Amino acid sequence: MSLFRQIILHFETSAQLPPPYSYQYALTLSPVAELLQVDLNLTYTHRDELDADEIEAEGFTDNDDYHWKGELDKVWRGELEKLLAKTRLSGGIMLDDEQDFLTLEWQTEKLQRGQPENLSDWHYFAQELLQAIFETSGKERAFELHILDVTAQGTVEAIVTASFRTRNAQIKRVVDGGKSSLRFYPWHELPHLMEVLYAPNWLSDNAATQKPKRNGLYFNPGDELWYEYNKQVVEPGKGASTLPKLKSLIGKLLS
Structure with missing residues (x-):
């Protein structure tokens, strides 16, 4: 009943x-x-x-x-x-x-x-x-976040998708543009991810329109732009410490 x-x-x-x-x-x-x-x-x-x-x-x-x-x-x-x-x-x-x-x-x-x-x-x-x-x-798309870590050793990419329609989230991990793996992301952890992700300031003026190739840590939050960590993703003010929390979380998503 x-x-x-x-x-x-x-x-x-x-x-x-x-x-x-x-x-x-x-x-x-x-x-x-x-x-x-x-x-x-x-x-x-x-x-x-x-x-x-x-x-x-x-x-x-x-x-x-x-x-x-x-x-x-x-x-x-x-x-x-x-x-x-x-x-x-x-x-x-x-x-x-x-x-x-x-x-x-x-x-x-x-x-x-x-x-x-x-x-x-x-x-x-x-x-x-x-x-x-x-x-x-159909008014909005599911949440999607691309993370790209480019180093001298190669590239690691993580694509986080979260569908509120089905209340389901997952992470696809791609190494050097080839080998990939897929795992579920706990739905109850999504609010924390959103909070940490959007605590810094995101500066779109200088964000790249093409997928970066030079060394760096980049994010594409679904707006077709690539933001570099500590360059277009920056602290929201003097004394703030949002970036270390973001980097720690991103490290877990990429692993």
């Missing part, structure tokens, strides 16, 4: 996030056979405060609102039910201008409304679920 007939997740970015980045959405989740049916209505907010040129200058268009209805892989049905099993809704709703806003309408035999007590778990789950919808609908 399913733990829910329907869940409606209401989300809104914090008041600290300005337009054109601020948005809100309602996400309806329903069990269908073994799958999870979703109905997403996402709307960008407060854009009437900006001119069209200001919106486009930030990489957006005059209408980025998004609606999609479809079914997600059964892995998401399972993940949702695991989260629901440890969720209780609080009686009141906390409002905080510095926090993203999230509430649930949980329909079983009766309807419950409120904020989940395990709010941080739901915030992260909602982010992953939204990414799974974007991939399943």
Whole structure:
């Protein structure tokens, strides 16, 4: 027996996030056979405060609102039910201008409304679920990171792919452009990888458009550009120490 007939997740970015980045959405989740049916209505907010040129200058268009209805892989049905099993809704709703806003309408035999007590778990789950919808609908591609280490002894390349659609990640390792091996990457380690990867500053102005051949450590995060470690991937400010953590993590991915 399913733990829910329907869940409606209401989300809104914090008041600290300005337009054109601020948005809100309602996400309806329903069990269908073994799958999870979703109905997403996402709307960008407060854009009437900006001119069209200001919106486009930030990489957006005059209408980025998004609606999609479809079914997600059964892995998401399972993940949702695991989260629901440890969720209780609080009686009141906390409002905080510095926090993203999230509430649930949980329909079983009766309807419950409120904020989940395990709010941080739901915030992260909602982010992953939204990414799974974007991939399943074709709006975005799966995450892909190419790492290239060129030395006098040869080249080692690692291609990390992570599909939120299937909640699966793997690493392909290629030595000297020939011999390759494939291994799974633990999904629960992906948030740490993302955090370490994007802690430095990425400078696209001088990034290479062609795959490098001279000695160095390079990254291609899926934007068709190659960034060199400590040249286009740099510390975000004086006293920061993000690069050593990145190099340590990359060493494990290349091994």
